[in-house]
Amino acid sequence: xxxxxxxxxxxxxxxxxxxxxxxxxxxxxxxxxxxxxxxxxxxxxxxxxxxxxxxxxxxxxxxxxxxxxxxxxxxxxxxxxxxxxxxxxxxxxxxxxxxxxxxxxxxxxxxxxxxxxxxxxxxxxxxxxxx
Numbered sequence: 001x002x003x004x005x006x007x008x009x010x011x012x013x014x015x016x017x018x019x020x021x022x023x024x025x026x027x028x029x030x031x032x033x034x035x036x037x038x039x040x041x042x043x044x045x046x047x048x049x050x051x052x053x054x055x056x057x058x059x060x061x062x063x064x065x066x067x068x069x070x071x072x073x074x075x076x077x078x079x080x081x082x083x084x085x086x087x088x089x090x091x092x093x094x095x096x097x098x099x100x101x102x103x104x105x106x107x108x109x110x111x112x113x114x115x116x117x118x119x120x121x122x123x124x125x126x127x128x129x130x131x
Contacts, residue, residue: 006035008057010042011089011122015053018127020087020098024056024120046082054078054087054098056122065090065097067108072101080104087124089114098124 013022025045026038037055046052055078059065067075067088075088078101085102096116099108113125 004060006058006060008035008037008055009120010037010045010052011054011056011087012045012049012051013053014051018125020053020124020126022053022122022124024122052082054089056089056091059090059092061093063092065092065095067099072107075101075108076104076106079106089122089124100126
């Protein structure tokens with residue numbers, strides 16, 4: 001049996017109204033229930049292009065796609081560091097969920113739809129008025 005290891009990516013892209021057009025970058029492998037995104041790459045990318053939109057990571061089988069307490073703390077810290085809303089996108093098996101964190105005090109708001117495409121492309125549909 002192959003041992004599961006979480007994977008994490010930095011997500012870049014842009015928002016057009018309710019649509020987030022995204023691309024995953026720089027995969028990192030972690031442990032069964034813990035992974036750290038390549039934060040050095042994320043910081044450098046944000047400084048250079050200001051297009052980091054969030055982070056994508058996997059959860060172990062049967063654990064679901066809702067952000068854990070650690071995920072929420074981490075996303076709030078990133079929102080504070082980048083001074084902007086960010087997405088936490090979690091995949092578990094065939095399921096995927098995007099949660100928008102608006103700032104360092106937000107516990108996150110699940111967005112209605114996330115679609116994965118080949119080569120790391122993603123489209124997330126939120127709400128026109130900020131969700």
